[in-house]
Amino acid sequence: MTGFPLPCDPAAEAGYLDPPARVGFFTDTSICIGCKACEVACKEWNGVPTSGLELLGMSYDNTGSLGADTWRHVAFIEQKVPAQSAAGQDSVRWLMSSDVCKHCTHAACLDVCPTGSLLRTEFGTVVVQDDICNGCGACIPACPYGVIDQRHGSDGGKNVGLAQKCTLCYDRLGAGLEPACATACPTDSIQFGPLDELRQRAGDRVRTLHAAGVTDARLYGEDPGDGVGGTGSVFLLLDAPEVYGLPPDPVCATRDLGAMWKRAGVAGLAMAAVVVAAFARSAR
Amino acid sequence: MTDQEEADASGSYYGRPIIKAPVWKHDITAYLFTGGLAAGSSLLAAGADLTGRPALRRGCRLTSLAALSASAAFLIHDLGRPSRFANMLRVFKPTSPMSMGTWILTAYGPLAGLAAVTELAGALPNGRLRGSGPATGRVAGLGAAALAPALATYTAVLLADTAVPAWHQAHRHLPFVFAGSALASGAGAALLVTPTSQTGPALHLAVAGTALELAAIHVLEHRLGLQSQAYRAPGPARLLRLSRGLGLAGVAAGIAGRRSRALSTLAGAALLAGSVCTRFGVYQAGLVSAADPAFTVLPQRKRLEASGEGG
Numbered sequence: 001m002t003g004f005p006l007p008c009d010p011a012a013e014a015g016y017l018d019p020p021a022r023v024g025f026f027t028d029t030s031i032c033i034g035c036k037a038c039e040v041a042c043k044e045w046n047g048v049p050t051s052g053l054e055l056l057g058m059s060y061d062n063t064g065s066l067g068a069d070t071w072r073h074v075a076f077i078e079q080k081v082p083a084q085s086a087a088g089q090d091s092v093r094w095l096m097s098s099d100v101c102k103h104c105t106h107a108a109c110l111d112v113c114p115t116g117s118l119l120r121t122e123f124g125t126v127v128v129q130d131d132i133c134n135g136c137g138a139c140i141p142a143c144p145y146g147v148i149d150q151r152h153g154s155d156g157g158k159n160v161g162l163a164q165k166c167t168l169c170y171d172r173l174g175a176g177l178e179p180a181c182a183t184a185c186p187t188d189s190i191q192f193g194p195l196d197e198l199r200q201r202a203g204d205r206v207r208t209l210h211a212a213g214v215t216d217a218r219l220y221g222e223d224p225g226d227g228v229g230g231t232g233s234v235f236l237l238l239d240a241p242e243v244y245g246l247p248p249d250p251v252c253a254t255r256d257l258g259a260m261w262k263r264a265g266v267a268g269l270a271m272a273a274v275v276v277a278a279f280a281r282s283a284r
Numbered sequence: 285m286t287d288q289e290e291a292d293a294s295g296s297y298y299g300r301p302i303i304k305a306p307v308w309k310h311d312i313t314a315y316l317f318t319g320g321l322a323a324g325s326s327l328l329a330a331g332a333d334l335t336g337r338p339a340l341r342r343g344c345r346l347t348s349l350a351a352l353s354a355s356a357a358f359l360i361h362d363l364g365r366p367s368r369f370a371n372m373l374r375v376f377k378p379t380s381p382m383s384m385g386t387w388i389l390t391a392y393g394p395l396a397g398l399a400a401v402t403e404l405a406g407a408l409p410n411g412r413l414r415g416s417g418p419a420t421g422r423v424a425g426l427g428a429a430a431l432a433p434a435l436a437t438y439t440a441v442l443l444a445d446t447a448v449p450a451w452h453q454a455h456r457h458l459p460f461v462f463a464g465s466a467l468a469s470g471a472g473a474a475l476l477v478t479p480t481s482q483t484g485p486a487l488h489l490a491v492a493g494t495a496l497e498l499a500a501i502h503v504l505e506h507r508l509g510l511q512s513q514a515y516r517a518p519g520p521a522r523l524l525r526l527s528r529g530l531g532l533a534g535v536a537a538g539i540a541g542r543r544s545r546a547l548s549t550l551a552g553a554a555l556l557a558g559s560v561c562t563r564f565g566v567y568q569a570g571l572v573s574a575a576d577p578a579f580t581v582l583p584q585r586k587r588l589e590a591s592g593e594g595g
Contacts, residue, residue, distance in 0.1 A: 248584045278489040
C-alpha cells in the first residue's frame with residue numbers, strides 16, 4: 001500500500017557505501033516529566049535563537065509547536081479521568097511528550113528540496129545545509145508533521161530566511177556524542193541509539209506497559225510499512241497521535257509523485273490539443 | 285470558541301495546525317498566474333506564426349516575454365535569500381517539482397525571450413536583422429511552445445506534492461485547473477492586444493480554456509469529500525465565484541464583441557482577472573486546509589480505521 005520498496009536503508013539508498021548503523025530517537029512519553037530540559041539543551045547546543053516569551057494560555061506548553069526556532073517541543077495535555085465509582089471523584093491525567101523531527105525513511109522535505117540543501121547523512125538522518133539553502137520554502141508544506149519552518153528575524157540574523165529544523169546533532173554524532181536533548185533528558189524519556197536497537201527496546205517497553213495494564217500504550221513511527229517508510233524518531237504514546245498534535249497516518253507526498261507528473265503530462269497534452277483545435281476551427 | 289470546536293472535530297492538540305502552512309508570499313500565487321500566462325501566450329504565438337497571423341503572433345510573443353520577466357522577478361523575490369537564487373541550478377532533481385520548474389523555466393525563458401526580441405528587431409531599420417528575424421523567431425517560438433504545457437502544469441504538481449490536504453488530495457485535478465486557466469489567460473491577453481481581425485483562434489481558446497478551468501474547479505468544489513470544504517470556505521469560495529463570473533463574462537463579451545475593439549478589450553481583461561482569481565482561490569483553499577487540523581486528521585484516521593489499524 002505504501003508504494004515504497006521495503007525495507008529501506010536510507011543512507012545506502014542515498015549512495016553511501018558501507019554507511020554506519022542508522023541512528024534515531026526513541027521518545028518514551030510514559031516517563032516524560034515535562035521538564036523541557038531537552039528544549040533548552042537543544043537551543044544551547046545548536047545556537048537556536050529564542051522563540052520569544054509568549055504565554056499561549058492553553059497549558060504549561062508555551063512553546064506551541066516545532067518550528068525554525070524550536071527543534072524539540074514538549075507537549076502538555078491535560079485530560080479528565082472519570083471517577084471509577086459513584087463515590088469517587090473525577091481526576092486528571094497529564095500527558096507529556098517531547099516532539100522532534102522524525103528523520104523519515106522517505107523524507108518529503110528532502111525529496112522536494114530544489115537546491116540539494118537538504119541532505120541525507122551517513123547516519124540516515126536528514127539535515128539542512130545552511131550554506132546552500134536559499135529559503136525557497138518548498139520543504140515547509142511538504143513535511144507531513146509540520147516540523148521544518150523558515151526562520152524569521154531581522155536581516156542578517158543567523159540563518160534568517162532559511163529552512164531550519166533538528167539536525168539530530170549531526171556535529172555531535174561525528175564526535176561520538178549523543179544528541180544534546182538525549183544527553184540532557186533526566187528520565188531517559190529521550191533515548192538515542194542505533195534505530196534497530198531502539199525499535200526493539202520500544203517493542204519491549206510497550207509489551208511491559210501492556211502487561212502492567214497500561215493498554216493505551218502504543219508505538220508511533222516504528223512501522224517501516226507506513227506512509228513515510230517508518231521514522232528515525234520512534235515514540236511511545238499513551239493516546240491517539242493527534243492528541244499530541246501528530247498526524248495519525250502521515251504520508252510522504254512524493255509517494256504519489258509519479259501519478260502527479262503523469263496527470264500534469266496529460267493536462268499539458270490537452271492544452272496543446274486545445275490550441276491546435278482552436279486554430280483548426282479558425283482556418284481561413 | 286472556534287479553537288475548541290476545531291479541537292473537538294479532530295481531537296487534535298488544542299486545535300493547533302498539524303502541518304505548517306506554506307510560507308510563500310503573494311509572489312508565488314502571482315507567479316502561478318504569470319507562468320500560466322506566459323505559457324498560454326507562447327502556444328498562441330506559435331499557432332499564429334504557423335497560420336500567418338502576424339499581429340496575433342507579435343502580441344502574444346511580447347506578452348509572454350512580459351509575463352516571463354514578471355515570473356522571474358516574483359520567484360526570486362519570494363526566496364528567503366534571493367541572492368542565493370542560483371543554488372537552484374546546483375541539482376537536477378525529478379523528485380522536486382521546484383527543481384523541475386526551475387529547469388523548465390531555464391529552458392523556456394531564453395526561447396520565449398528570443399522569439400519576442402525578433403519581433404522588436406523586426407521594427408529596427410537594419411535590414412540584415414530584419415531578414416533573419418522571422419526564421420529565428422519561428423524556431424525559438426516553436427521551442428517555447430513545446431515547453432509551454434510543462435510550464436503551465438508543473439505548478440499544479442508543485443502545490444499537490446505537499447502535505448497540504450486540499451492540494452494533495454486534488455492532485456488529479458489541479459493540473460487541469462491550471463492548464464485551463466493558462467489557456468484562458470493567454471487568450472485573454474491576446475484579445476486585449478490584438479486587432480479583432482486576427483483574434484479568431486484566441487476567442488476559441490478563451491471558450492475552451494475557460495470551460496476546462498471552470499469544469500475542473502467544479503470538481504475541486506464538489507468531488508473531493510472533506511477537502512472540497514476548503515474550496516467552499518468563505519475566502520476561497522469568494523475568489524472562485526469571482527473567477528467563474530469573470531470567466532463567463534469574458535467569454536460572453538468576447539463572442540458578442542467579435543468585431544468590437546472595446547468589447548474585446550473588456551473580454552480580455554475579464555479573462556485575465558478570472559485567471560488571477562482562480563490562482564488565488566486555489567492557493568487560499570490550501571491555506572484553509574493547512575490551518576485546520578481536521579482536514580489533516582479526519583481523512584487519515586478514516587484511512588487507518590478502514591485498514592483495521594485504527595483504535
